[in-house]
Amino acid sequence: MAILSWGTLGALGALSATLPPHLVLTLGFAIAAVMGWIICRLTSRTPAKLLDKRVVMFAGLVAAYHLVYLEAFHHADPIPVSLINYLWPACLIIMGNLFFRLHSGLPGYLGAALGFIGVGVLVGKNGLTLQASETMGYALAFAGAVLWALFSNLRRHEKSDAIASLTTICSMASLLCGIWWAMTDAHWPDLSARDFGVILCLGFGPAGGAFFLWDLGMRQGHAALLGILGYSAPVLSTLLMLALGMGAPGWEIFVAIAFVTLGGVVVQFGEKARKSGDIDR
Template structure:
């Protein structure tokens, strides 16, 4: 598979993640750990069916246990934090902060062998964080202490997913089929924690169940498999920066669906975050292709 094709496949995840916030809001009042359990059970089952149908199940025995632990903690940690953040803070604002992860991917990827952090990446990072600061400050209308826990969890989301995505390159030999195990293990880990710390509350209407099914099939299902291909075999910096289509699309979807109110703060925050990503993307596009990741030498 070529580097360009892998990058394009990875971008499918970005389009699916644009629906993550809307479906999360629609799944209320299901608590975060229970939502983790249900969504990843669906996503893992989807992957398991694909693995069996493609005849790649035998590859799973070759994957080291530490890789399974790494993948499970990455998926579990990000989504437990994300679902909690959107229960504790306004969806659009918390979502934009959580979507600092693409820019952090670009910054952190400069530490990878064969990658280089350029001035445009740093400028983009500064603009992205300025956008997040604008949201937390309330657009000059005063700090909302009530939403601080949600904003803090959203920032931890960004750090968790960017770290997971960049470190995935270091375990590039793990087959994409292993993501199915990550998902099922995440569901298995979430369920007992839910029983210990949460009250079991399920949706009482069809739209709530549809939102959970949508999460499991798309943003918390197929998205992980195509993203795994992209970050391991594609241009990780270009993929990370182009991922800023997600917060913009996600915010638009929330506003159109009536789950968030349009405001000047959201507009300027989205402009700063997306603009920073575009500057960083330009820096990525200007770099020569890494010989270590040429089309015929992509990690498998």
């Protein structure tokens, strides 16, 4: 469900490109925080302390990721930006193996490589023409991929309740983005009904509600496989943007879907083989 939600992030990010990203995220994170507070109240949870050092760290990471990602749409075309940002599953697996005890082994690297190829095919020979005017957008999109991979790997080892901690993280992220907006561009733009709709969709979905789902998945699911399944997000994102007229369709989409699926299969069979070997020993 989180990955399906993230499939809308590229289109929503492109639609919000006329608005200050700091303001968009201030409101989006606030919506997510309200959702978390309501869930905490209904389930007798106590949100984490606002100034807890780990809350501040995670809030800084999640805010920085979304800020650089939305800012990237101000500098480059939406589909290349979205696709470069969706290199985060490969970053998640590689960083996880190197620094966070992910232990996906060779199947994890192979699955990441296949997913990486799928994204490359989606970009296509004309989809990513590196021009000086768009270099900043591409660099910001890739920085976002690294930031989200770091956030996900760090959250995977957290012991605190996911909903209670993420509620406070979203609150702090909204506060940080609001402070940044006030310091750099403190004006209230004229918001249309469409603008309000985009902000609400971001808050309830990919820039808010999806955090809670993804956090539970990273803690309780197969993190390496989730990283590979994350490659379906750029496929969904590209299909949606094509449907909205943000690019031209091509055969690359279907080839990319095949590579993404194959990457997930490789990781899953590799995990089963590893567990079978452990049992035999």
